[in-house]
Amino acid sequence: MSVDALYTGYAPMEIKRISVSKKRQITIPQKFFEKLNIREEVECIMTNSAIIIRPVRRETEFAEEILEELINKGYEGPQLLEQFKIIRTQVRPAIEKMIEEAQSAANNLKGSGDVKMKEIFADLED
Template identity: 45%
Template structure:
């Protein structure tokens, strides 16, 4: 379903030569707009190469600040705090992996019609 008011993102294209060493210079305007500092990372989607600035992990990216806050409230200090922090981070990683696996299974079941969503959403009409 396409929403009429959906904003269409325009792409600004610039050309750059590729050297014999496979090097390119990023045009300054694009470099600044992307917020590139000293490193970029590359990805590929189809036949398109994606270049983006490396984003340093922040506490919010892996919930470290929330884990630490909970542990401090629970009264942990010093080495015990560090040990419990590592345990909770490992638990979080496992929980995320489980959620990903469960969502994949739900998607496969939905495609095959083996899920229970029709009971819940059977009256919803898709356009």
């Protein structure tokens, strides 16, 4: 995810229907697991009508992503440090905004979602 996507809260979305075992367990699709760089833990957030599962991110991971993007944009020396400090202060508000938007989207869902899922995956059915 780019730093810009992190701050705007917008990133491409992909949907996959998965089964829940009798023990209430799910398997995260490998593509999602790899794309999100999931390691040992995920956060599970319950909203009124949805569960959001996302990788646990450490501040150092955000710092590395921020620095990488700033270096790619050509910053160096004192300018790099100055821009890093500015962007780092924006991370938490951006994350909180993303959570609010996800909760709002989940709260506005109507029905069970089965109709939309059938539309999305119609070509995959036998």
